[in-house]
Amino acid sequence: MSDYTEEGDTLVLSRARESAIALSAGDTQVIIAPHLGASTLSLRHKGRDYLRPTADGADDVLQTGNFPLVPFANRIKNGHFVLGTKDIQLKPNLGDHPHTLHGQGWRASWQVAEVSASRARLVFDHKCGEWPWDYRAEVICELRDGGMRIYLSVTNLSPCAMPAGLGFHPYFLKSPQTLLKAHVEGVWLSSDDCLPTEWHGGVYCGKDWTNGAVVDAEQLLDHCHTEFNGRFDVFEGDEAVVTVKASPDCHWLHIYVPPGEDFFCAEPVNHMPDPFNKPNSGLKCLKTGERAQIWMDMTLHG
Numbered sequence: 001m002s003d004y005t006e007e008g009d010t011l012v013l014s015r016a017r018e019s020a021i022a023l024s025a026g027d028t029q030v031i032i033a034p035h036l037g038a039s040t041l042s043l044r045h046k047g048r049d050y051l052r053p054t055a056d057g058a059d060d061v062l063q064t065g066n067f068p069l070v071p072f073a074n075r076i077k078n079g080h081f082v083l084g085t086k087d088i089q090l091k092p093n094l095g096d097h098p099h100t101l102h103g104q105g106w107r108a109s110w111q112v113a114e115v116s117a118s119r120a121r122l123v124f125d126h127k128c129g130e131w132p133w134d135y136r137a138e139v140i141c142e143l144r145d146g147g148m149r150i151y152l153s154v155t156n157l158s159p160c161a162m163p164a165g166l167g168f169h170p171y172f173l174k175s176p177q178t179l180l181k182a183h184v185e186g187v188w189l190s191s192d193d194c195l196p197t198e199w200h201g202g203v204y205c206g207k208d209w210t211n212g213a214v215v216d217a218e219q220l221l222d223h224c225h226t227e228f229n230g231r232f233d234v235f236e237g238d239e240a241v242v243t244v245k246a247s248p249d250c251h252w253l254h255i256y257v258p259p260g261e262d263f264f265c266a267e268p269v270n271h272m273p274d275p276f277n278k279p280n281s282g283l284k285c286l287k288t289g290e291r292a293q294i295w296m297d298m299t300l301h302g
Helices: none
Strands: 004-007 010-013 021-025 028-033 039-045 080-083 086-089 111-115 119-126 135-144 147-156 162-164 171-173 178-182 186-190 196-201 221-226 231-236 239-246 252-257 263-269 284-286 291-300
Touching (some): 021 111
Antiparallel strands (some): 004 010, 135 147, 162 284, 186 221
16 A cells, blocks of 8 residues: 555645655655654655555554664663663563663654654653663654655763663665675674674675675574674665665664565664673763764665
8 A cells, every 4th residue: 555645736644644754855755653663664766665665554663664773772681781880670672582672762652843845853852760861862854855864863861971872773675686785894693582692703694795795594694793884785686776874983784684574674873782791882871961973874776
């Protein structure tokens, strides 16, 4: 079913998506769902989907095309860490999986602060609870004809320092001919329960992402790659589909390829998984009032 219906010369959201925001610029359209973790429901250019389109009626952010990760990305082992005098225990937030992941933003409803034809700003204010810090997260989406840039920021509003990390979680369409090219120099291999175990340099599982490799895989790939240079390209055979660039501090690229599915994830993040249990993890500590920001820019070919 189309996300849009025609009323005169105007494209409007289908009734199932009336709470979402539709932006357009030339031949490019994006639909954003503030109520569903500030997620991207679809991104189209000249009628073609460039992210996994979200089905009508979807009520889980994991069914969308992209969502922000704040104030941390990926997993914290058993949801537990100690910082100074604080002993923090976070509840599981993905069924019975024991390792809390992706922070609070992806499970929250965001507020619309500003919106125009091609730009939207969303805000999420978190009050201290089991995550014992107040913070404000903001997403800014700027659409252009043939591309989109998303900014994600977090500001510590607590009277003491707060650990903070950021990332994006885009889902790209995949066929047996889809190829990913991304300059990385190593990978943190994941355990069966998706935690980083050991660092491995060079090519792993036959996937030389730096020189370009077919994404399709017979076994699950769910690893965090290091020394990411901030750019990756997706191809369909020899055809360039999308170029993604990320802000300079996104030195990690988490690649998730579930076998048998028609999608994969390539996630620019500014720290590695389970950051409280690994040295030089990239996780920052923000002083009161301090702000951190990353961005992801997508150029749509075709």
